[in-house]
Amino acid sequence: xxxxxxxxxxxxLPDFAFGARALTWWGVWGFLCIESTMLVLCFVSYFxxxxxxxxxxxxxxxxPKIFIPTINLVVLLVSVIPxxxxxxxxxxxxxxxxxxxxxxxxxxxxxFVTIRAFEFGSLNVSxxxxxxxxxxxxxxxxxxxxxxxxxxxxxxxxIILLRGxxxxxxxxxxxxxxxxxxxxxxxxxxxxxxxxxxxRFL
Amino acid sequence: MxxxxxxxxTKEKDENAARRGEQALREGDLPEEEERRLxxxxxxxxxxFWGWVTSTNHKSIGKRxxxxxxxxxxxxxxxxxxxxxxxxxxxxxxxxPDAYNxxxxxxxxxxxxxxxxxxxxxxxxxxxxxxxxxxxxAFPRLASFSYWIYLFGGIxxxxxxxxxIGPDMGWxxxxxxxxxxxxxxxxxxxxxxxxxxxxxxxxxxxxxxxxTAFKMRAPGLSLNRxxxxxxxxxxxxxMVTFAMPAVMTSSLFLTLDRLVGTHFYNQAxxxxxxxxxxxxxxxxHPEVYIVxxxxxxxxxxxxQTFSRRRVFGYTALVLSxxxxxxxxxxxxxxHMFATGLPQLGSSFFTAxxxxxxxxxxxxxxxxIATLWSGRPRxxxxxxxxxxxxFIFVLGGxxxxxxxxxxxxxxxxxxxxVVAHFHYVLIGGSVFPLFAAFHYWFPKFTGRMLSESLGxxxxxxMFIGFNITFFPMHQLGLQGMPRRVYTxxxxxxxxxxxxxASAGAFVLTLGVLVFVVNVLKSRRGxxxxxxxxxxxDTLEWGVSSPPPSYNFFRLPVVQGREALWVRxxxxxxxxxxxxxxxxxxxxxxxxxxxDHKLTLPHSAPWPLxxxxxxxxxxISSCFTPWALPGGMVLAAIALIGWGWPKKKDEVCEPxxxxxxxxxxxxxxxxxxx
Numbered sequence: 001x002x003x004x005x006x007x008x009x010x011x012x013l014p015d016f017a018f019g020a021r022a023l024t025w026w027g028v029w030g031f032l033c034i035e036s037t038m039l040v041l042c043f044v045s046y047f048x049x050x051x052x053x054x055x056x057x058x059x060x061x062x063x064p065k066i067f068i069p070t071i072n073l074v075v076l077l078v079s080v081i082p083x084x085x086x087x088x089x090x091x092x093x094x095x096x097x098x099x100x101x102x103x104x105x106x107x108x109x110x111x112f113v114t115i116r117a118f119e120f121g122s123l124n125v126s127x128x129x130x131x132x133x134x135x136x137x138x139x140x141x142x143x144x145x146x147x148x149x150x151x152x153x154x155x156x157x158x159i160i161l162l163r164g165x166x167x168x169x170x171x172x173x174x175x176x177x178x179x180x181x182x183x184x185x186x187x188x189x190x191x192x193x194x195x196x197x198x199x200r201f202l
Numbered sequence: 203m204x205x206x207x208x209x210x211x212t213k214e215k216d217e218n219a220a221r222r223g224e225q226a227l228r229e230g231d232l233p234e235e236e237e238r239r240l241x242x243x244x245x246x247x248x249x250x251f252w253g254w255v256t257s258t259n260h261k262s263i264g265k266r267x268x269x270x271x272x273x274x275x276x277x278x279x280x281x282x283x284x285x286x287x288x289x290x291x292x293x294x295x296x297x298x299p300d301a302y303n304x305x306x307x308x309x310x311x312x313x314x315x316x317x318x319x320x321x322x323x324x325x326x327x328x329x330x331x332x333x334x335x336x337x338x339x340a341f342p343r344l345a346s347f348s349y350w351i352y353l354f355g356g357i358x359x360x361x362x363x364x365x366x367i368g369p370d371m372g373w374x375x376x377x378x379x380x381x382x383x384x385x386x387x388x389x390x391x392x393x394x395x396x397x398x399x400x401x402x403x404x405x406x407x408x409x410x411x412x413x414t415a416f417k418m419r420a421p422g423l424s425l426n427r428x429x430x431x432x433x434x435x436x437x438x439x440x441m442v443t444f445a446m447p448a449v450m451t452s453s454l455f456l457t458l459d460r461l462v463g464t465h466f467y468n469q470a471x472x473x474x475x476x477x478x479x480x481x482x483x484x485x486x487h488p489e490v491y492i493v494x495x496x497x498x499x500x501x502x503x504x505x506q507t508f509s510r511r512r513v514f515g516y517t518a519l520v521l522s523x524x525x526x527x528x529x530x531x532x533x534x535x536x537h538m539f540a541t542g543l544p545q546l547g548s549s550f551f552t553a554x555x556x557x558x559x560x561x562x563x564x565x566x567x568x569x570i571a572t573l574w575s576g577r578p579r580x581x582x583x584x585x586x587x588x589x590x591x592f593i594f595v596l597g598g599x600x601x602x603x604x605x606x607x608x609x610x611x612x613x614x615x616x617x618x619v620v621a622h623f624h625y626v627l628i629g630g631s632v633f634p635l636f637a638a639f640h641y642w643f644p645k646f647t648g649r650m651l652s653e654s655l656g657x658x659x660x661x662x663m664f665i666g667f668n669i670t671f672f673p674m675h676q677l678g679l680q681g682m683p684r685r686v687y688t689x690x691x692x693x694x695x696x697x698x699x700x701x702a703s704a705g706a707f708v709l710t711l712g713v714l715v716f717v718v719n720v721l722k723s724r725r726g727x728x729x730x731x732x733x734x735x736x737x738d739t740l741e742w743g744v745s746s747p748p749p750s751y752n753f754f755r756l757p758v759v760q761g762r763e764a765l766w767v768r769x770x771x772x773x774x775x776x777x778x779x780x781x782x783x784x785x786x787x788x789x790x791x792x793x794x795x796d797h798k799l800t801l802p803h804s805a806p807w808p809l810x811x812x813x814x815x816x817x818x819x820i821s822s823c824f825t826p827w828a829l830p831g832g833m834v835l836a837a838i839a840l841i842g843w844g845w846p847k848k849k850d851e852v853c854e855p856x857x858x859x860x861x862x863x864x865x866x867x868x869x870x871x872x873x874x
Contacts, residue, residue: 048477
């Protein structure tokens with residue numbers, strides 16, 4: 001094809017990009033919208049069910065114990081720091097640091113999942129006791145489901161990186177993984193308030 | 203080029219590739235014929251069954267989606283015909299009460315969840331990439347997964363229906379009827395799992411459409427030039443994203459109540475059956491607009507093409523669609539006026555229900571203005587659109603009547619409501635859909651549908667529809683409740699019911715003529731050529747059916763009506779790899795070229811993931827252990843999905859390890 005129309009030559013453009021420029025960022029945000037909406041509707045249901053009874057929690061159920069969950073909240077909030085550094089390392093295409101921080105995040109992830117397992121014992125109610133128990137169990141289980149998926153994803157990423165794959169897409173994926181992690185931490189704050197503080201103050 | 207000064211030059215990259223023993227081929231490297239063959243090889247499906255199963259091409263997936271949805275439309279139609287036979291005369295014994303309950307539930311569920319939403323998404327998956335000028339959807343494997351899970355959901359529902367375990371509590375599954383106390387057995391559980399199948403399918407397709415429309419538009423296709431069809435698909439996708447989680451939540455609560463003894467809907471333990479209605483209708487009302495807004499996109503495209511002028515009031519049309527999308531979320535309580543809500547709440551929702559008439563009115567006037575000032579050609583698609591106006595306006599009028607609480611209380615749960623929503627849904631959705639099918643069929647297949655059979659289809663459907671549903675208004679006002687399997691002769695409903703049943707026969711005949719037309723024209727229709735209607739959007743600028751790679755060169759768009767304003771010397775995009783599935787990602791607002799990206803290969807993993815989800819959903823009708831079990835299966839499928847594969851690596855940009863520190867810094871800077 002020698003004779004041709006004027007053309008915009010795109011061969012020199014970058015082969016990947018971070019943040020809102022990347023398609024995966026849009027995909028992750030899409031799923032974040034869906035999952036946040038689902039959790040927000042659970043919160044709304046929580047308040048709706050609150051209006052159906054006189055006491056919260058309905059007697060004789062006791063409010064949940066708060067010690068272990070608060071420790072877990074702190075651990076979760078602190079994990080923002082390694083996640084942020086992971087994202088920065090990924091954006092700089094720094095393989096060594098990325099692997100280091102990914103492993104640190106794995107350790108954090110496994111720590112919450114372990115503490116979370118003990119958290120269920122703090123709730124002082126079963127899901128089939130009454131509607132109050134149903135909603136707080138549902139919120140915590142949905143959140144745990146996300147947490148476990150995220151930890152598995154981070155571990156799988158670690159394995160891929162350790163096996164020596166350093167195509168740029170894994171760096172982009174790592175920043176999206178960090179985005180998802182922030183969501184899981186951010187959404188836990190209202191969950192924590194409703195599950196552990198709500199029964200004391202509402 | 204400026205970028206080349208900062209980053210790796212094309213030459214350097216190709217040299218890097220050569221170091222790894224590869225040779226990157228780009229557009230313009232080969233003679234046109236050879237290049238087309240290479241593009242076909244790169245983007246096409248592998249031959250045979252395996253190629254069919256693993257395909258990630260949006261056109262293959264879109265076509266399957268459309269065909270499957272029409273099959274479910276036919277099944278839902280057969281169920282409707284059975285109901286009309288049963289109701290044709292008083293005290294009929296054609297169907298028993300239990301069969302009738304299952305049939306009306308299956309009819310509603312099929313039409314809503316297995317036909318209306320999926321078929322709209324399917325048109326989006328097929329057409330959006332073509333209309334925005336790219337080679338595939340943003341997440342091709344997700345699109346494939348979206349199809350499989352939809353197909354498996356439909357098969358599951360019908361399998362259980364055949365085994366006499368079909369849901370029987372109505373398509374909106376009210377508790378306490380659907381709760382553990384009044385619906386023992388597995389019928390309701392199958393229904394709530396079907397919801398999971400459909401919603402996951404729809405949500406995946408939505409994310410797909412939003413990302414494709416915002417990030418993959420051809421250079422020059424700035425947001426203010428995007429075809430109205432694409433806007434409609436984007437708005438629908440946003441509505442799906444925020445409405446579907448509500449039905450997901452409500453059906454999750456229902457499943458938990460039935461399976462592990464939670465008390466969300468159990469009044470005795472602090473729950474509330476009305477919570478179901480709120481959550482369900484928070485999805486259910488936007489759902490009406492989810493199936494209606496794409497129809498607005500079809501209507502605008504078709505009116506523009508057949509009036510032979512640019513659509514009047516582009517900005518007003520887009521904004522009123524967005525307004526409809528927002529107001530659609532504020533209407534759900536008008537389904538619940540009969541539940542004794544506070545008066546202030548009812549007034550608010552009455553006002554909101556009336557407010558939606560404003561954007562709808564703006565749209566109708568814009569279309570009338572377009573037709574009025576254009577030179578309309580009354581081909582089948584346009585005739586279906588005229589039918590849409592007529593039927594939809596009638597449905598809208600009864601809608602405004604029911605927005606008022608006293609009238610709503612009077613006709614609640616009667617055939618008046620049945621008449622109203624069939625006018626709205628068939629008028630507002632099915633007629634535009636048939637118009638769209640007649641309009642894009644030449645693009646899908648390369649053949650024209652027969653005009654005379656098309657017009658016959660229209661008249662049979664239009665007359666049949668009105669004979670079927672118009673008498674139902676009167677039946678409702680005379681007090682005939684919906685969902686009764688029979689009635690006594692003394693009620694005086696016999697004649698109108700007989701007329702309605704006769705109308706259903708005519709309507710069915712219309713659909714049969716349509717099927718004959720499609721089957722006949724599929725092979726024997728007139729050859730369509732690229733642009734049989736003289737339309738303006740990009741999909742009409744490529745051959746019919748389009749090649750697997752859509753565009754030989756990505757176009758550069760020069761104006762809102764891309765093909766009408768295109769000049770002889772319009773530039774094109776060049777330099778994408780032809781031996782890899784490389785696409786161009788552009789900026790969100792103005793669609794300036796931003797970066798390139800390689801889409802993944804075809805793969806069986808979406809199918810595996812679909813099977814894993816199916817196994818999980820079916821078994822979770824029976825045991826809560828399905829959830830952890832399903833997580834393990836899904837994790838395996840997802841890891842397989844994302845695991846690095848040799849054949850993908852060939853197309854990836856060079857690994858970071860192979861870059862010098864200098865190169866790494868430059869590349870990182872360019873990617874921020």
